[in-house]
Amino acid sequence: MNVLDTRTLAQLQELIGGDRAELLELVDTFLIEGDEIVADMQAASSNGDVELLRRSAHSLKASAQDFGANQLSALCATLESGSKTAIPATADAQVSDIAQHFATAKLEIKRYIDDRVSNGTDGQ
Amino acid sequence: MHKNEHILVVDDQATQRMKLAMAVRELGHEVDSASDGKEALLKVRSNSYDLILLDILMPDMDGFEVMEFLKKDPSLRDIPIIVISALDSEMSSVVKAIELGAQDFLPKHFDPVLLRARIDASLVKKRNRDREQEYFKEVSRLTDAATILEGGQVDPRKLNLQDMTERDDALGNLARVFTSMASEVYERERKLNQQVRTLRSIGFLFAVGVVTGLGVVLTRIASIESPSPLGNVLWVNAICATVCFGSAIVRGKLPKLDRRFLSTVFMWAFFASVMGEAVIFWVAQHLQASFISLILVCDGFIVFAIASIIKIEKATMRRLFGFVVGGSGVAMAVFATQDVGGVSAIQWAVVAMLAPLGYALRSILITLRLPEDIDVVAATGWSAFAAVMLIFPVVLLQDGFVSLQLSTSPGGGILALALILFGIVTAASVSMRLHLIRTAGAVFASQSSFVVTFAGIAWSMILLGETLPKIAWVALVLLIVGLLLVGPKEQAEEEDGFNTRIDHEL
Structure with missing residues (x-):
């Protein structure tokens, strides 16, 4: 299974009207926010903040799905459903896995953007 | 979409x-x-x-x-x-x-x-x-309009449905029906009200004319007996003020004085008593009462001219035509005096026109400045009192006091009787005229001048045995036609409060 489903990214571009600049802005936002969410997740896991852990997993799940990072989204969904009442025993490992997948997804997304979107556009 | x-x-x-x-x-x-x-x-x-x-x-x-x-x-x-x-x-x-x-x-x-x-x-x-929601609001407006109609308010503007009548749906139809119903009833009521007002005003107008016409004859009688016009006017106003104040005090209607009211009554006194009564007393020494009556009819035309110029009444083509016809009647009346008094009579007739001018100015002044809530009789009393204040110093300087002796000599008895009667007649006629100005407008009220003229001529014939040359009768016809064309004040209700006025007046 590929880390990134590029068809989903193409659909996302279509959804927002096909504008390259807007897609780039959206990608940048996701990448910055994704880092913040992963950091929140790691902090929540080590501090035992189940609420933050669940919400972070929930947030990243939705955005990952939008950007075609389906594995990442699935990992987040598992963490979210396992964090309904308490921090799961495997939380640290799950968060670490999510962080790794996010890092990979980031690279894939950047590559996709570099290959498909940025070419021929100004400002990137 | x-x-x-x-x-x-x-x-x-x-x-x-x-x-x-x-x-x-x-x-x-x-x-x-x-x-x-x-x-x-x-x-x-x-x-x-x-x-x-x-x-x-x-x-x-x-x-x-x-x-x-x-x-x-x-x-x-x-x-x-x-x-x-x-x-x-x-x-x-x-x-x-x-x-x-x-x-x-x-x-x-x-x-x-x-x-x-x-x-x-x-x-x-x-x-x-x-x-x-917008539909419900419109329905609510319609029910409000129905309530207004049910409450007897038929002024279509008060229904506030004008914009809704432009809708192309059932609500628009209903709004149009409401508005058109209200307009019909409103128009009917307006005409009815106009007729009632006109009829009532005509009755009042005749009463004012008959009483005022008697005053002209009394003036002639007094001026033959007394050479002092201002002395006569002083007595007339003193008696008039006494009668009016008495009536106002008995009815508890004496108004409070303020600067505006005082200045109004002093102007009124000057126009009515100095320009009006004193001039009539003066010219009555030289002219027949019936001719003075004929000249007094100018009042109606002068009021119309002033009211049109200062735009308190409408000057329509018909009214302007009436003004021209009446004006030619006045000119004819002035020349007719020659038949009974020679060339000098024409000059006196011209001087006599100061009197209707004074009365006309009084009518306009009352229309513009007299507060609605002041009792008409009390206001008349104050104007007569103001006239006494104005005239007294002049009479004092001229030593023109007139002595009222009821029985010591035959002439003095007539003079006293004429002046006392004239004072009472002035109180009644001015109060009535004031009421007429308020209810029917200055121009309509001034139409009492042709009744004054008729009555004056009739009283002159009955009490003084005067006669008029034929040309004077022609002039009279022209004057009457002219006044009829000038017509009463338009009563089209353009401001709010039409219904209030109907309720008040009916």
Whole structure:
């Protein structure tokens, strides 16, 4: 299974009207926010903040799905459903896995953007 | 499908918020964004939105709390809300949101077709609801109009339905029926009221004329007996003031004095007593009472001319024509005096025209300056009193006092009787004329001058045995035709308060 489903990214571009600049802005936002969410997740896991852990997993799940990072989204969904009442025993490992997948997804997304979107556009 | 509706996107996640805003903008709508519940409420209160796309799971204030706030506020509760949810983990939240009044839900991961369908469906519902509410408001306006009609207010402007009559639907039909019904009844009432007012005013006008006409004859009698016009006027006004004050005090209607009222009564006294009565007493030594009566008819034309110039009454073509006919009657009347008094009589007739000018100025002054709430008799009393104050010093300087002796000599007895009667007649005629000016307008009231003329001629013939040459009768006919053409004041109700006036007067 590929880390990134590029068809989903193409659909996302279509959804927002096909504008390259807007897609780039959206990608940048996701990448910055994704880092913040992963950091929140790691902090929540080590501090035992189940609420933050669940919400972070929930947030990243939705955005990952939008950007075609389906594995990442699935990992987040598992963490979210396992964090309904308490921090799961495997939380640290799950968060670490999510962080790794996010890092990979980031690279894939950047590559996709570099290959498909940025070419021929100004400002990137 | 309508475009450019204003939509608010509320999501704490920047990526989701941006994606949704971009997607909605792509559909052609105007978009605002809020990153939490509090910001959303602030924006909703300061802007007008057609739809809110609301994330449920947010820190601090979640989507449910935002909805509860919105639903509590009557001005915001009808904005449709579509909640954004992750279907896999938030189905129960969606159910709760729908129970709280959300119109629909949208999964976080949606495709453009679904987004368009959900947004359009919500906007259509909102537009229908807006139309429905607007319809209810219009129905409410119609029921208000029906209540107004039922309450007897038939002025179509008061129904406030003019804009609704332009609608091309059942409500527009109903509004047109209401307005047209009200207009018909209003017009009928207006005409009826006009007729009643005219009839009543005509009756009053004749009474004023007959009494005032008697005054002219009394003037002639007194002026033959006494050579001092101002001395006579002093007595007449003293008697008039006494009669009026007596009546006003008995009825408890003596008005409070203020500077404006005082200046008004002094001007009134000058116009009516110095220019009017004193001149009549003066010319009555040289002219027949019937000719003075004929000249007094100018009052009506002068009032009309002044009222038209200062635009307190309308100058129509018909009225202007009447003015011209009447004017030729006046000229003929002046020349007719030659037949009984020679060339010098014409000069006296011209001087005599000062009297109707004074009376006309009084009528205009009363129309413009006399407060509505002041009793007419008391006001007449004050004007007579003011006349006494004005004339007394002059009479004192001229040593022109007239002695009222009722029985020591035959002539003195007649003079006293004539002046006392004239004083009483003045009190009655001026009060009545004042009432007429207030109810029928200055121009209409001035039409009493032709009745004054008729009555004056009749009294002159009966009491003094005077006769008029034929040309004077022709002049009289011209004067009457002229006055009829000038006509009464237009009573078209252009201001509010028509019904109040009907109630007051009927």
